[in-house]
Amino acid sequence: MFESFELAAATGTGGGSGIVGLILPLVLMFAIFYFLLIRPQQKKQKNRNSMLGGLKKGDKVVTIGGLHGTIMEITDDIVVLRVNDVTKLTFDRGSISHATSSANDGEA
Numbered sequence: 868m869f870e871s872f873e874l875a876a877a878t879g880t881g882g883g884s885g886i887v888g889l890i891l892p893l894v895l896m897f898a899i900f901y902f903l904l905i906r907p908q909q910k911k912q913k914n915r916n917s918m919l920g921g922l923k924k925g926d927k928v929v930t931i932g933g934l935h936g937t938i939m940e941i942t943d944d945i946v947v948l949r950v951n952d953v954t955k956l957t958f959d960r961g962s963i964s965h966a967t968s969s970a971n972d973g974e975a
Contacts, residue, residue, distance in 0.1 A: 919960055922946070925970030928963050935967070 926938045936948030
């Protein structure tokens with residue numbers, strides 16, 4: 868058993884290629900995780916942030932809980948939605964799931 872280690876050390880076959888053999892799979896695994904998990908999640912987050920930043924008064928939206936409404940007032944962190952003619956509900960801006968139509972869609 869010790870003879871094989873001495874033989875490998877004497878010939879130099881076990882040193883450099885062993886480190887490359889260990890690092891290469893880790894780099895490959897990180898690249899796969901980046902392109903399959905991290906990058907798509909970053910793109911999705913960027914699209915969501917731009918959607919939340921582009922909200923304006925009159926947009927029809929859906930909340931994370933599934934409530935449909937029209938934006939009556941909007942600030943940096945609060946959105947007031949009109950659900951029907953008399954009901955207005957206040958939500959955090961981050962609780963908006965997606966916009967179904969914008970205020971400009973009805974004017975054209």
